[in-house]
Amino acid sequence: MYDISTRKRAVALVAQGRSFNSVSRELGVSRHAIRSWQTRIEPLGHVGRPCPRCRKVPGPPQNPAAYAYLLGLYLGDGCINAHRRGVYFLRVVLDLAWPGIIDACEAAIRAVRPDNSVCRVHRQGCAVVTSFSKHWPCLFPQHGPGRKHERPIVLEPWQRTIVDTHPWDFVRGLIHSDGCRITNWTTRVVAGERKRYEYPRYFFTNKSDDIRDLYTGTLDRLGVEWTQCTRDGDAYNVSVARKASVTLMDDHVGPKY
Template identity: 40%
Template sequence: MTRSAEEYALVHALIADGCDTGRISRLTGVPRSTVRDWRLGLHARAERAPRDLRCQQHDYRLIPGAPYSYLLGLYLGDGCISPSRSTWRLRIVTDARYPRIIEGCASAMEDVMPGKRAYRLVRPTRCVEVSMYSNHWICFFPQHAPGRKHERSIRLVAWQDEVVQRETQAFIRGLIHSDGCRIVARDRGVRSVRYHFSNRSEDIKGLFCAALDRLQIHWTRPSDRQIAIYRKADVRRLDEFIGPKR
């Protein structure tokens, strides 16, 4: 059986992470004998795809809006795309304390790229990397470029902006699930709930604020990096589609 480039890339990524042959086989579904062969450096029979060319074959109107908008928010907050041999790897770093967010991230990836599988890799630092391999991630996330996000321009292209305008709630939820939090505080003995979003990129903070404006949710900026939502009515509005992290 000829294995795909994505499977080959994933196996080698797991080998580099120090996983043993049995665990790699269980995670990927690739037979142990094949994993052993690839570990020994034998050539994989996988098609090689260009790494640096964005194809023109996509009809972005067919992308499932809510999963994509949510995944875009996660990517802008805690995601990256990197080359992996003959394909691309989208990786979202999530907190191991929140299994629903982990599963929501994996589900969004699989909805956006039907027929492919998202993988979860638990790190010693109490985080879980959710990743998927595809030749088309750089088409779906044209914000990918060399350098850190906060050191370069981040703008949505026209088709992304259309998706986010249709699915604004999902976009905000993805940003909060990656770089935000819901805080329950006691202010002079009175319980108060607020949402915070923190990011170093002015452009990403701008996208977050524009999305809040679209839903007529009032926000403030208590510090250079932070956006806060304090008003009770606005917090209740966010609770309708976000709520506590789980």
């Protein structure tokens, strides 16, 4: 006999794309049992508090600041997939090199949907933070078929209000997904002696013109100066290098952790 938490864990892992063999080995249960549980157990997160967007008079998501951060993560490294019986799962794929960001992602999901379970699956070099809910498409209407850079990404008015109210949370989510803080260096001859100078800068890299525009538009409202970099003639990177702007970014975003 297996407790309900083990059964739900097995069903959730299979729903995330894991094979029956790997789940069987990890949890020490038979593949036959896992298959039978799939038809008898409600997916994790199937029961939860109503979505604020589904009400007769829609309201903002729970914890708008956490939502702004999660929106940034979703636009960079997130996706939403249909499961069964009208349930969806949100997945955010994050580099194992930054455990603090993985923790922050899980905390944001729990803050936005406190009654839904969150789990992590470690794969080679990354962690997949996953949560089941009927309401992820309500909360992230940018969900749709195809890659994000191949379709329009436009915020709904209520999302724009949240981003305008919590702009740094949104920028931090974008940087934590598709950005970085690096240290560049150069040399200069001073009084006949060549000296090395180092200076930090932030990069944000995303193939979607719409997502880059959301990022740079938010930076404009925050007073952060930026420049667009190209790759093979196409806009690709956004750089923040001026000292005052880097200081602003350091105060509110900082290096990955």
